[in-house]
Amino acid sequence: MPVHSLHVFDRKGKTLFTKCYAQNKANKVDDGEQLSEKRKLVFGMLFSLKEVAASLSPSSIKDNGVHSVQTGASTCYCLETASGLRFALYITDDADKTHARSIRKAMQHAYNDIWIQSVVRSPLYNPVTPNVQATNFETNLDAFLVSQSWYR
Template identity: 55%
Template sequence: MTVHAIHIFDRKGKTLFTKRYTTTKQQLMQDAEQVSEQRKLIFGMLFSLRELVGSLTPEGVASTSIEVKTGAGTLHCYETISGPSE
């Protein structure tokens, strides 16, 4: 499995950490606006999936891990109770 990027968000959607692992020069030349837009889209998708999983999960059971598989790749989301310390 290849890791393309790691994003860490706080509860409010602020990006705490981003690391991109790219292999082509074209990907390295992406401007900051495109990268920022990608972060917003990823956080929006994670927020929506968390709400969906929360509504489908039986009461009393907490899900801290979400995995989304598509034809293009896989997205893993792990949520801690306390969140990262600042």
């Protein structure tokens, strides 16, 4: 169950960070603009699914956040933080979802211990337009993801 890609969106849908981890560079026909369109689609989907989920869930439940969305070929794990950031992690070949719990924990870690440490605590942090590329978020995230059993 390889990790395909990870996106981080702010609460208005702007992409703060994106990285593709998939190995096969053979079908690299997607240019930057297409990928950016695709990310808008991902954000819009998660946004609307949350609304649908909120109306279908029992009213006693306060947590309406979408945890994962499984389609035929991939699963999107999503973590929404209290500040409205959305982390979306695409995993391919994940039909049986054996690692669902561990992946969710890992995403929580990616926010609590990597995003907060590297981006939010950076002295140059700007809450509206954080410059993620200038921090060591990517290095720390890569090191963490590679250490996970479900990375490949």
